[in-house]
Amino acid sequence: MTNPSRLGEDIAAMRQRDPAARSNLEAFLTSPGIHALFWHRVAHWLWRWEWFLLGRLISHLSRGLTGVEIHPGATLGRRIVIDHGMGVVIGATSIIGDDVMLYHDVTLGARGIEKGNRHPKIENNVIIGAGARVLGNVTIGEGSRISANAVITKDLAPRTMLDQADFFVI
Secondary structure: OOOHHHHHHHHHHHHHHOOOOOOHHHHHHHOHHHHHHHHHHHHHHHHHOOOHHHHHHHHHHHHHHHOOEEOOOOEEOOOOEEOOOOOOEEOOOOEEOOOOEEOOOOEEEOOOOOOOOOOOEEOOOOEEOOOOEEEOOOEEOOOOEEOOOOEEOOOEOOOOEEOHHHOOEO
């Protein structure tokens, strides 16, 4: 159903990027981000096999348990870290690359109800700070860093660094 080695990668990524994760067991038992990723992979597998209702149900239950809402249609890469997790929302057509870090209260959302690709594409090695909103069919280039509470509505070139001094809506 879902690749068990991904769980090991998730735990290793959490341990590498979160100094509060003191052991693999602690990360596995107490990280809502790891739990959300695991259940998303189950829901996504069901979604791909057109078991839409069951995929949505698993996603819904996971949200209740973890505080992280990931639509089963979203495509997630490897070694993603969702730190703290509460309030994270990842929309249906979102695509997230490898080695991405999302802090709490991040939204990868749509700007309207249009059909097709309406959510962000996050390339590899991106960090998105707490409370940031990335909205619409935009691409966040590889290696970019987005500060807390930023609102992004346009593409960002690779390796763009938005720090707190750059806080504005683009």
